Amino acid sequence: MHIELTAPDGATATLSLHGGHVLSWRPAGAGEQLYLSPRSEYVPGKAIRGGVPVCFPQFAERGPLPKHGFARTLPWELVSQEQGKDDALAVMRLRDNDETRRLWPHAFELELSVRVGGRSLDVELACDNLGDAPLQFTAALHTYLRVADLDAVSVEGLAGLRYFDSIKQAEALQRMDLLLTGEKGVLDLDRIYFGVKERPLLVTEDRRQVAVRQQGFEDAVVWNPGPERCAKLADMPPEGWSEMLCVEAACIGRPVELQAGESWVGRQSLALL
Numbered sequence: 072m073h074i075e076l077t078a079p080d081g082a083t084a085t086l087s088l089h090g091g092h093v094l095s096w097r098p099a100g101a102g103e104q105l106y107l108s109p110r111s112e113y114v115p116g117k118a119i120r121g122g123v124p125v126c127f128p129q130f131a132e133r134g135p136l137p138k139h140g141f142a143r144t145l146p147w148e149l150v151s152q153e154q155g156k157d158d159a160l161a162v163m164r165l166r167d168n169d170e171t172r173r174l175w176p177h178a179f180e181l182e183l184s185v186r187v188g189g190r191s192l193d194v195e196l197a198c199d200n201l202g203d204a205p206l207q208f209t210a211a212l213h214t215y216l217r218v219a220d221l222d223a224v225s226v227e228g229l230a231g232l233r234y235f236d237s238i239k240q241a242e243a244l245q246r247m248d249l250l251l252t253g254e255k256g257v258l259d260l261d262r263i264y265f266g267v268k269e270r271p272l273l274v275t276e277d278r279r280q281v282a283v284r285q286q287g288f289e290d291a292v293v294w295n296p297g298p299e300r301c302a303k304l305a306d307m308p309p310e311g312w313s314e315m316l317c318v319e320a321a322c323i324g325r326p327v328e329l330q331a332g333e334s335w336v337g338r339q340s341l342a343l344l
C-alpha cells in the first residue's frame with residue numbers, strides 16, 4: 072500500500088508499507104529528487120530498488136543475516152499520518168515477529184518517521200530494545216538520489232575522511248571532493264566513509280544542489296554500481312546507474328549497542344538548495 076504525503080506548500084512524499092520505504096520526494100516547486108527503478112518489484116521478501124530502503128539490523132553482507140537485513144523486505148504498519156501547518160508527516164512501524172526472531176532473536180520496535188515540507192525531507196529511524204538482553208545492529212538509510220547526468224555530479228564534505236572501498240576491499244583516505252565519472256572521476260563506486268558524524272555533505276549537479284545532513288548515524292556510504300554491475304541487477308534498467316547516486320546515512324564501523332529498554336535514533340535530512 073502506498074501513502075501520499077502532501078504539505079500545504081505542495082511538497083510531497085510517497086511511502087510504501089512494504090519495507091517501510093520512502094519512494095518519492097518532490098520539494099515544493101521542484102521535480103522528483105529520488106531515483107526509483109522502473110523495474111522495482113513490490114513483493115514480499117524482495118527489496119524495492121530506489122527511494123530510501125531501510126537497512127536493518129545488518130548493513131550489506133557484514134554478518135550472517137540476509138544482505139542489508141530484513142527490514143526492507145517485510146511489511147510495516149502505518150502508525151500515524153497528519154498534515155501540519157508547514158509540513159506533512161507519517162510514521163511507520165516494524166515490530167519483531169516470528170520471521171524476524173527466526174533470523175535475529177531480539178524483541179525490538181523500529182519506527183520510521185518521514186516529514187516533508189518546503190525544500191526538505193527528514194527521515195528518522197528509531198529503534199527500541201524491548202527485550203531483556205542487550206542487542207547490537209548496523210543500519211543505513213540507503214537513499215537513492217536522482218541525477219540527470221552522473222558525469223556532472225560531485226560530493227563535497229568527505230575530504231580528509233578514511234573510507235573502506237568495498238570493491239577493492241581496502242581502506243583509503245579521501246583527499247579531495249568526490250567527482251563521479253568525467254575526468255578523474257570514479258565509476259563503480261562502493262565506499263563506506265567512517266566518522267562522518269554530523270558533517271554536512273553537498274551533492275552538486277550543475278546548478279542543482281542537495282544538502283545531506285545526518286544525526287545519530289556515524290558513517291556514510293556512497294554507492295553507484297556503474298554499467299557493468301548495473302547490468303547484473305535484474306531490477307535495474309541497463310542505463311539506471313547513470314541516473315542515480317546513493318548517499319546513505321549509516322552506522323557500520325561501530326555497531327549500535329542497546330541495553331534492555333534503551334533506544335537509538337538516527338536521522339537523514341535532505342534539502343534542495
Ligand SMILES: O=P(O)(O)OC[C@H]1O[C@@H](O)[C@H](O)[C@@H](O)[C@@H]1O
Binds near residue numbers: 237262294
Ligand atoms: O543490491 P542491494 O542488495 O540493494 O545492495 C546495493 C548496494 O548497497 C550499498 O549500500 C552497498 O554498499 C553495496 O555493496 C550494495 O551492492
